[in-house]
Amino acid sequence: MGGEEPPTSLPETMHTRRRSDLLPALIFLLPGLVLFALFFLGPMLYSLRISFFEWKIVHPDQSVFVGFQNYQRALSDPIFRRAILNTLAYTVITVSVKLFLGLGVALLLNDAFRGRTFFRVAYYLPVITSWVIVSLLFEYMFNGQAGLINYFLKDILHVIPKSILWFADPILTLVPIVLLDIWKGIGWAAIIFLAGLQTIPAELYEAARVDGASSWAQVRYITWPLLAPTTSFLVVVLVIGGLNAYVPFQLMTNGGDPMDLTHSVLTLMYEATFGKIDFGYGAAISYLLTIFVFIVSIVELRLMRQQAG
Amino acid sequence: MGQKTQRNLTSLLRISVLILGLGVVLLPIWYMIITSFKPQTMIFELPPHLWPQTWTLKNYSAALGKDHFGLYFMNSAKVALLSTLLTVFISSMLAFAFARLDFPFKEPIFYIFLLGMMVPPVMLIIPQFLVAKWLSLFNHMGLILVYTTMNISMQTFLLRGVFENVPIDLEEAARIDGGGTWTIFWKIILPLSLPGLSVVIINTFLYSWEEFAWANVAIKNASQRTLPIAIALFQSEHLTEWGQVFAASLVALVPVLIIFIIFQRHFVQGISTTGLKG
Numbered sequence: 001m002g003g004e005e006p007p008t009s010l011p012e013t014m015h016t017r018r019r020s021d022l023l024p025a026l027i028f029l030l031p032g033l034v035l036f037a038l039f040f041l042g043p044m045l046y047s048l049r050i051s052f053f054e055w056k057i058v059h060p061d062q063s064v065f066v067g068f069q070n071y072q073r074a075l076s077d078p079i080f081r082r083a084i085l086n087t088l089a090y091t092v093i094t095v096s097v098k099l100f101l102g103l104g105v106a107l108l109l110n111d112a113f114r115g116r117t118f119f120r121v122a123y124y125l126p127v128i129t130s131w132v133i134v135s136l137l138f139e140y141m142f143n144g145q146a147g148l149i150n151y152f153l154k155d156i157l158h159v160i161p162k163s164i165l166w167f168a169d170p171i172l173t174l175v176p177i178v179l180l181d182i183w184k185g186i187g188w189a190a191i192i193f194l195a196g197l198q199t200i201p202a203e204l205y206e207a208a209r210v211d212g213a214s215s216w217a218q219v220r221y222i223t224w225p226l227l228a229p230t231t232s233f234l235v236v237v238l239v240i241g242g243l244n245a246y247v248p249f250q251l252m253t254n255g256g257d258p259m260d261l262t263h264s265v266l267t268l269m270y271e272a273t274f275g276k277i278d279f280g281y282g283a284a285i286s287y288l289l290t291i292f293v294f295i296v297s298i299v300e301l302r303l304m305r306q307q308a309g
Numbered sequence: 310m311g312q313k314t315q316r317n318l319t320s321l322l323r324i325s326v327l328i329l330g331l332g333v334v335l336l337p338i339w340y341m342i343i344t345s346f347k348p349q350t351m352i353f354e355l356p357p358h359l360w361p362q363t364w365t366l367k368n369y370s371a372a373l374g375k376d377h378f379g380l381y382f383m384n385s386a387k388v389a390l391l392s393t394l395l396t397v398f399i400s401s402m403l404a405f406a407f408a409r410l411d412f413p414f415k416e417p418i419f420y421i422f423l424l425g426m427m428v429p430p431v432m433l434i435i436p437q438f439l440v441a442k443w444l445s446l447f448n449h450m451g452l453i454l455v456y457t458t459m460n461i462s463m464q465t466f467l468l469r470g471v472f473e474n475v476p477i478d479l480e481e482a483a484r485i486d487g488g489g490t491w492t493i494f495w496k497i498i499l500p501l502s503l504p505g506l507s508v509v510i511i512n513t514f515l516y517s518w519e520e521f522a523w524a525n526v527a528i529k530n531a532s533q534r535t536l537p538i539a540i541a542l543f544q545s546e547h548l549t550e551w552g553q554v555f556a557a558s559l560v561a562l563v564p565v566l567i568i569f570i571i572f573q574r575h576f577v578q579g580i581s582t583t584g585l586k587g
Contacts, residue, residue: 021410021411021412021490022412022413024406024410024489024490024491025406025410025411025412026412028402028403028405028406028410028490028494029402029403029406029412029418031398031399031402032399032400032402032403032422032461032465035399035454035457035458035461036422036425036458036461038440038454038458039433039437039440039454039455039458039459040424040425040428040433040458040459041421042436042440043433043435043436043437043439043440044424044428044433044436046436046439046440047432047433047435050435050436105327105330108323108326108327109327113320113324115324119327119331120573120577121569121570121573122331122334122335123330123331123334124569124573125334125335125338126334126337126338127515128511128515128562128565128566129338129562129565130515130518130519130537130558130561130562130565131519131521131537132519132521132537132541133341133519133537133540133558133561133562134337136540136541136544136554136555136558137337137340137341137555137558138337140344140551140555141337141340143353145353146353146354146357148340148357151355151356151357155356183333183334183337186334187334191576191577191580192580194577194580195577195580195581195583196581198577198578198581199581237426240426240427240429243429244429244430244431244432246431246522247521247522250521250522251541266429266431266432269431269432270431270434270522273434273435274526282435283435283436286429286431286432286433286435287432289429289432290427290428290429290432293427293428293429294427297427
């Protein structure tokens with residue numbers, strides 16, 4: 001690409017095209033690049049720097065370089081380990097359930113039938129509600145004394161002897177948080193699956209039916225393999241989202257209640273940074289999470305490509 | 310005959326499962342709606358009713374009249390609309406360059422943009438806070454610029470797939486007629502990509518309308534608060550007044566619902582025209 005003359009054998013059109021593209025490309029890229037550099041790349045690098053300091057927010061020039069101390073502190077902090085455990089459990093459970101149910105809903109909604117549009121919109125409704133609102137809603141439904149869920153479990157199904165104080169127990173607190181994410185996320189997984197289903201040629205199913213393949217066989221041997229790109233996209237995006245869970249944890253646990261046992265990684269980061277004004281420690285936690293997310297995403301993509309190949 | 314009965318049975322089964330699922334999906338929303346019409350004395354009634362014994366509009370008049378609800382609503386509307394516009398504009402320009410133009414280092418630049426899909430928005434809050442402080446952006450402008458940045462990666466990725474699917478012949482025809490790059494982008498690519506653009510509009514509007522973490526640190530001035538912040542604050546100050554919290558929440562859902570209804574027609578089709586194609 002350097003300053004080399006293009007070989008003269010190159011077709012004339014190609015030559016002129018390459019030339020004329022550079023200026024428009026610059027113009028088209030510029031606004032996005034500036035914004036991205038200013039609010040994404042710059043901050044990312046700056047954050048890396050902060051994570052090696054005992055950062056003084058008021059007088060940054062008096063910050064003390066501490067090497068990897070913030071990272072070591074995080075890794076040996078039981079509250080941080082607990083937050084990782086919470087976040088991992090939350091991610092594994094919500095992602096697998098959302099994939100499974102999302103695919104189920106998509107398969108049910110794929111064929112044309114009366115009322116399909118209605119169902120599509122209705123199942124998507126939870127997705128367009130806002131996290132803040134539905135976090136509060138689930139908090140209310142899981143209320144310890146007079147919540148709808150306790151009433152349902154105790155007085156209608158009789159599966160629990162007395163009302164459960166969901167938000168007083170570090171493990172039980174995760175139940176409404178996980179259920180909320182599943183409830184809110186199924187519609188999105190379903191819509192992405194639906195889009196993927198639409199790209200599978202109908203002839204394949206017809207051929208399979210002629211050969212006498214059962215519905216299950218059709219799903220297993222046509223739908224599932226041909227959906228692989230959609231599924232891998234969903235897995236990657238959902239896992240990233242799960243590891244980055246913030247709002248439901250923040251609002252339903254007030255950031256870690258009881259006893260800092262219910263943090264997600266990001267609520268812990270938020271508390272360290274803006275609660276304890278420990279920017280260096282917060283930045284180190286962010287970087288540990290980002291590195292982890294990055295590695296997980298790459299591994300997922302590798303594994304799924306292998307499977308598909 | 311036997312086959313027809315089986316088909317009827319299948320569709321009956323399908324509808325039953327769908328309706329059952331619908332019950333689970335809509336129950337929380339329904340519960341929020343009726344709670345917003347319950348008088349305060351019945352918020353913790355036992356047993357909880359799924360149909361209020363007494364209906365009242367008091368929660369609405371109280372919540373909407375209190376704490377400058379109208380002001381927060383307008384703040385959110387302004388921020389979400391401008392963020393959406395800016396994101397659509399910038400992402401389609403980027404996507405056009407990546408899909409249709411030739412320039413050096415195209416692939417590496419594209420991958421750098423993709424990084425934005427992997428990094429948690431909340432993680433960037435610390436340095437973004439410092440950038441915003443440096444540029445005095447603790448205001449709506451700061452929200453709009455950050456929301457746009459956080460959306461660019463994913464939406465550019467989606468739109469690149471959409472634009473690549475617009476037939477190249479149309480572009481070549483326009484070039485022969487003397488159309489420049491901008492004309493091709495504005496008059497050919499964009500109008501032919503409406504379903505894909507609908508997806509971007511829904512995604513971005515939703516994100517900017519409900520964003521909490523950044524707004525929570527970036528907005529100091531009470532009069533500039535957006536709805537998610539206002540609602541969360543309201544709940545923490547009026548712990549048990551769930552009727553009012555939900556009345557405000559439901560009104561806050563209306564704009565998103567409108568946007569979704571306007572653009573949903575293109576939604577599924579739009580997603581399958583993006584880069585997610587199998």
